[in-house]
Amino acid sequence: MKEIKSQPTIFVIYGATGDLCRRKLAPALYNLFLDGWMPDKFSIIGTGRNALTNEEFKNKLLEGINQFSRNGKASDDKWKIFSEHIFYEAADLNNSDSYQGICNQIALREKEWNEKAYVIHYLAVAPTLFPVIATNIVKNKLIEQKENARIVIEKPFGHDLESAKALNKLLNENYNEEQIYRIDHYLGKETVQNLLAFRFANAILEPLWNRNYIQHVQISVTEELGMEGRGEYYDSSGAMRDMIQNHLLQLLCLIAMEPPNNFIAMEPPNNFNAAEIHSRKVDVLHAMRKFTPEEIRNSVVRGQYAKGWLQGKEVPAYREEKGVKPGSSTETFAAVKFFIDNWRWQGVPFYVRTGKRLHQSSSLISIQFKDLPHFVFPPEAIESWQQNRLIISIQPEMSIRLQVQGKRPGLNMLLNTVDMVFDYKTTYSSYTPEAYETLLLDVMIGDQTLFMRGDQVEAAWELLMPIIHAWMKPSLSFPNYSADSWGPELAEALIAADGFHWFTLPMNGKN
Ligand code: BG6
Numbered sequence: 001m002k003e004i005k006s007q008p009t010i011f012v013i014y015g016a017t018g019d020l021c022r023r024k025l026a027p028a029l030y031n032l033f034l035d036g037w038m039p040d041k042f043s044i045i046g047t048g049r050n051a052l053t054n055e056e057f058k059n060k061l062l063e064g065i066n067q068f069s070r071n072g073k074a075s076d077d078k079w080k081i082f083s084e085h086i087f088y089e090a091a092d093l094n095n096s097d098s099y100q101g102i103c104n105q106i107a108l109r110e111k112e113w114n115e116k117a118y119v120i121h122y123l124a125v126a127p128t129l130f131p132v133i134a135t136n137i138v139k140n141k142l143i144e145q146k147e148n149a150r151i152v153i154e155k156p157f158g159h160d161l162e163s164a165k166a167l168n169k170l171l172n173e174n175y176n177e178e179q180i181y182r183i184d185h186y187l188g189k190e191t192v193q194n195l196l197a198f199r200f201a202n203a204i205l206e207p208l209w210n211r212n213y214i215q216h217v218q219i220s221v222t223e224e225l226g227m228e229g230r231g232e233y234y235d236s237s238g239a240m241r242d243m244i245q246n247h248l249l250q251l252l253c254l255i256a257m258e259p260p261n262n263f264i265a266m267e268p269p270n271n272f273n274a275a276e277i278h279s280r281k282v283d284v285l286h287a288m289r290k291f292t293p294e295e296i297r298n299s300v301v302r303g304q305y306a307k308g309w310l311q312g313k314e315v316p317a318y319r320e321e322k323g324v325k326p327g328s329s330t331e332t333f334a335a336v337k338f339f340i341d342n343w344r345w346q347g348v349p350f351y352v353r354t355g356k357r358l359h360q361s362s363s364l365i366s367i368q369f370k371d372l373p374h375f376v377f378p379p380e381a382i383e384s385w386q387q388n389r390l391i392i393s394i395q396p397e398m399s400i401r402l403q404v405q406g407k408r409p410g411l412n413m414l415l416n417t418v419d420m421v422f423d424y425k426t427t428y429s430s431y432t433p434e435a436y437e438t439l440l441l442d443v444m445i446g447d448q449t450l451f452m453r454g455d456q457v458e459a460a461w462e463l464l465m466p467i468i469h470a471w472m473k474p475s476l477s478f479p480n481y482s483a484d485s486w487g488p489e490l491a492e493a494l495i496a497a498d499g500f501h502w503f504t505l506p507m508n509g510k511n
Pocket of ligand 1: 155223225242
């Protein structure tokens with residue numbers, strides 16, 4: 001079980017005046033504090049280029065908490081106590097000499113506590129700054145006591161295989177793997193963690209969880225949002241790098257991995273069991289079929305949104321978004337058919353899709369089982385027919401539903417499809433922590449289970465590089481889908497060619 005650590009802890013947040021800190025990190029740390037998960041002695045030292053006073057920095061964080069915390073606005077008395085732990089130190093993160101202020105801040109806290117602190121260096125900055133900050137932390141001896149220091153790296157981890165390898169090399173030369181926490185926030189989501197529980201705590205699933213019973217798997221993360229001010233970053237990234245390389249492949253690994261021998265380390269920090277899970281996921285990535293040019297033509301679709309109407313508002317085309325190059329060929333939608341060449345999954349297609357400005361925001365996994373070997377009912381008994389399907393809804397609805405056939409009440413034998421539903425809302429009254437709360441707590445207690453190991457990140461890049469290279473050739477057909485649609489028609493064709501269709505859950509009155 002996770003336990004509150006009594007060790008004094010300092011979070012140094014690099015890029016602390018940015019959006020990530022305001023929207024995610026500050027609310028998560030505040031909620032951990034409210035729920036009693038922070039040690040008595042803790043500090044948050046924000047650092048960034050801007051010259052801010054402590055008060056100005058605190059106000060920025062408070063504004064973020066008030067807007068984005070799942071607990072709503074901070075109460076005056078709790079905020080007063082929490083904010084006493086917050087400090088700001090301006091620094092030019094490119095310049096090693098500029099880190100002296102951070103060293104002094106840490107020394108001051110340790111002097112006050114009369115104890116050495118665990119220092120967590122959180123890089124909430126643009127990826128181009130990862131190498132220089134990771135190096136400057138070492139140069140300034142901020143990570144000298146290895147067992148007391150950790151570094152957290154946000155995604156994207158690299159821009160391609162080569163840069164991911166270079167970053168891993170730099171980190172591994174200066175840090176132990178146990179000190180490196182590569183974040184993929186999807187792994188912290190409650191429903192994503194539940195995939196491990198659902199698969200490995202239920203004996204009835206295992207006999208069915210293979211190519212003998214499963215016909216195909218779909219993983220779909222669709223978003224109504226467009227660029228939201230991130231056009232410049234996104235234009236050099238695109239859906240494949242931004243979502244599939246990390247979040248969607250992680251979900252696929254959780255569905256496809258073999259059972260680990262153990263799950264949670266009894267006494268973190270003891271990452272033996274984290275390594276178990278990481279290794280089982282890497283096995284999946286290594287077994288995934290490599291893409292030839294012909295497979296890229298047949299199994300991969302890219303798209304970019306045109307202008308259109310969403311929720312009654314006119315929204316611009318991707319190429320008109322702020323920060324995006326006119327005539328850009330960056331994809332805002334990607335769909336891929338993957339195969340896993342191993343005993344369990346041989347021949348089972350895994351269809352994966354993600355995109356911006358789509359009709360509905362939802363993250364869904366659908367597992368469709370094979371059809372009956374023989375129908376014993378006459379055709380007139382069948383009102384609606386759907387092969388058994390397991391639908392795992394990650395967000396916004398948090399549920400697992402199994403679609404089965406049942407008899408409709410009445411004097412006739414009429415069959416239709418019904419859902420057996422496990423819904424978080426009706427089953428649990430307890431709160432659901434935000435992904436960042438789980439992940440920040442895990443960094444503090446030293447549990448790497450929900451983070452990515454270096455070889456995992458590289459294996460994911462390696463798999464996708466042939467597609468990324470093929471897509472360097474501009475697409476002549478962009479834009480090819482309108483806002484509020486389900487993406488380009490070719491994505492429908494990709495799955496329809498095999499006799500299936502993309503599954504969606506009716507939500508908020510939308511189908
Ligand atoms: C981020 C991507 O990692 O995940 C964004 O960079 C995307 O483009 C976001 O919108 C989706 O996360 P969530 O938690 O809102 O599904």
